[in-house]
């Protein structure tokens with residue numbers, strides 16, 4: 001059942017919120033014991049449901065009455081261990097809710113737990129987990145990756161038989177990538193559309209909180225709740241996504257086909273399915289044009305990784321064993337002390353990013369790397385802005401490959417890992433909204449169709465995605 005229909009039934013009194021929550025908690029724990037989608041459960045879920053139930057009976061329940069919501073581990077939930085998947089934050093229970101979580105509660109959602117991710121978001125296959133965490137397994141084939149970094153969010157979104165929505169987060173593709181690998185809808189909004197207050201930062205100029213669901217309509221519903229200005233995040237926009245009824249039509253719309261995204265290195269079966277989807281839009285009355293993004297494809301990966309690592313290395317400096325998070329016996333000079341805490345509690349990829357990011361920011365190298373990358377980013381933004389003069393929405397595959405096996409991933413070099421993001425770093429660098437939806441089966445999996453919109457044009461993306469879903 002769709003979430004929209006579920007809320008309607010709850011309000012009409014035909015679904016019992018408490019019973020539904022009980023069932024959802026049991027099922028989630030069972031799934032988790034096999035697939036590792038949760039880093040922590042919110043043990044107050046049933047108590048939350050009882051409060052919502054009272055409001056339902058009084059006829060004052062909100063837009064998400066009784067809806068079960070999972071929250072990526074890097075987004076703070078009051079009283080529930082929130083670690084961003086890192087041992088360095090083990091035991092940290094925030095005293096507050098992130099703004100996005102608070103907005104869901106205000107609409108009577110039920111928070112069920114914290115979903116698995118790459119440590120701090122550092123990865124695309126959810127195998128770069130923190131020390132002591134478990135790798136989530138693909139819901140369609142356990143020997144394969146869920147995608148990352150929001151792997152747990154996508155896995156539970158696919159696997160849950162109860163109506164469920166996920167709050168996820170993307171820095172360079174972490175929402176659409178796992179959505180594509182797990183066959184669900186992932187919606188990453190415009191930078192600033194959702195407050196980042198309460199988000200454990202990866203790279204502040206790139207981080208976006210977004211949503212996952214089984215349909216575009218449900219993903220849009222959750223975004224409409226969590227978007228909008230928040231005085232605690234000065235980069236959050238006043239531009240709240242207003243929800244509306246779909247027109248169910250793409251007639252007269254111009255869809256730009258990203259030429260480079262169908263080329264070498266992209267699995268030909270994915271190219272075929274995405275091309276079929278585009279033909280479907282043409283059949284429904286949309287016009288298509290070919291669009292080229294040469295700068296984005298040539299410089300996107302190095303630009304993204306330099307900026308993301310520079311910001312990440314700065315953000316991780318605060319985990320020094322003195323303020324919060326992991327600490328140990330006070331021994332030696334401060335440098336020795338904090339090195340010992342960090343050596344023990346950061347995983348290999350986090351250490352790599354601290355080293356590379358710190359190097360790229362050093363006096364003498366800054367102009368060659370960080371400043372250059374910032375300039376390249378501006379060029380990439382300009383390139384997209386030009387593209388949107390020719391079309392309303394861009395279309396491309398989301399991921400160039402199907403979910404790889406863990407065995408295949410173990411053989412990849414760090415650079416090969418980073419290259420898997422070739423199709424998703426562009427919209428993330430430019431802060432553009434983008435959406436992935438399943439578009440045609442390949443064995444047990446689906447190809448992901450990626451739709452990219454101009455800033456604050458999420459509704460257009462949802463409209464196109466929804467039109468595709470209507471057979």
Ligand code: GLN
Nearest residue numbers: 121123124171172173174
């Ligand atoms: N795979 C990319 C990275 O490792 C993106 C991850 C993300 O969006 N958090 O940085």
